[in-house]
Amino acid sequence: MIEIKNLTKYYGETVGCKDIKFNVKQGDRVGFIGPNGSGKTTLIRLLTGLLVPTDGSAKVMGKSLSDKDFHKVFKDFSYLSNIPIKMNQFYVKNVISYFRKLKNSSVEYVDYLIKYFEVETEKKIHELSYGNTKKISIVVALMNQPRLLILDEPTSGLDPIMQNRFFSELKRLCDKGMTVFFSSHILSEIEDFCKRIILIREGSIVLDTSLCKLKQRTHKIVNVKNHDSIINLNGLSLVEEQLGKDIYHFNGEMKELLECFLKRQIIDFTIEDVSLSNMVEMYYESEAI
């Protein structure tokens, strides 16, 4: 779906993104994360043809960014910008109608999306809140039922109910084979929705792995309650002592840990994966997972 080879973008002397290389296959759900100003939006805008690369190349759905007929990919490719549509003088129904015609989308599906996201069509855009304008952008992005969807912070401003509806609709479309490239600062939603993580920092890709592998590579968090002495086991290290609870990091065979607990008759414990948010935080601190 997406093939990127050494894609580079400079704004004058400033690096937007540098030497980016990765592929996204059909059906992938890729979470694209990185700190502010790391080059996420630049890369997304390069992939949508809104920006022209300084060097390198990329193919989206088989078409090169430099192809004269690159626009044809937008028949099956949608982009949801982080900035909502702001055609303030327009009625919502008119905006949706214009984009429905521009994207040649089915009336039935657009009507379904309007009802599903409870879009207020009879108001002018400037009368709506940020979250409600975001819903218009979502309807516009999904209306052509794309095969490839690039999302740039799609849920900012949405209430939890709408966030759930948004992800339900995304999952429904993904079940039909849609590929999603998802940029967000809300790491919990990336963790819930995506299967693969790409981390960008200072314009370069520093991590590209599946979420499963990432979790396997990182330690587990072990909370042991109501146990007085410190447990000694290879791979187990105490990180924090709290009242009635010790927190360990464990990096080893799960079987050995459970056997150790059984031997010491420890029955009140929990084992958790490190959250994506913590993993990213750790990455920034230690520069390696």
Add this chain to the structure above:
Amino acid sequence: MNKALFSLDLRCLRKVIIIGSTLLSLIVIAVWLFVYFTNKDVSIDTFHVDYQYILVKVLSPIAVFISMYIGRYVYPQYHNFQINENLYTTNISKKMHFITHVSSASIAVISLVSISTLTIVTVSLLFNVFTLRLLVIQVCFLIGLLSASFIAQTLVILNKARSTTTWILAIPIISYIFSIISDTLKGLNTKTIIVLNNIFKYIDFLSFYSIDLEATNISNIAEIDFLHMTIIFIISTILLVSSFRKFRKKEMI
């Protein structure tokens, strides 16, 4: 041409067309009534001369400014970048965007001139002084304004939005101020004035209308230089068409 994009462009331009054509029509009516009440002997002979004078001295800078504003506005990516991200990620080629934007700007300018033409024709019919010469003046007016709109579109494609705004304000103002200065300095005819006159002749999109109040014959007072008008139109069209190469490769943010 893409119909949906065309109607979106015209929807964006609706306010400008309504305000612009109302403004031009009101000016035509106001100035004409002033001429009528201060000079009762309005005749068929002098009607087109008076109108052309009003056109050059009063309407010209306003009309050129509105046309250039239309030419700039029709590219919504520079006016409102939030529309741009959505418009340029649809299945419409850059060529189609270009053709549609040029067409919608032209239709907007045509609407503007058509409404002011309707006003002046109505006024002339009311005073029983309608001449075909009036329609010729209006067709030339349209060609001048289309040229202004083409140049504004070219500037939008070649420049960033802010500098384009400066240009569309500067061009009508500079050419208008210069037309006043050159009228004042007409008697001097120095080399510098002649050179400057020739330069500004091509910056002022309506400079093909000439007014010579010292002419002995009434038909010579208000003349139209059709060759000059054709050159302005052809040059602006060529510039606009050749800007397509830049537009095709241009970043849309």
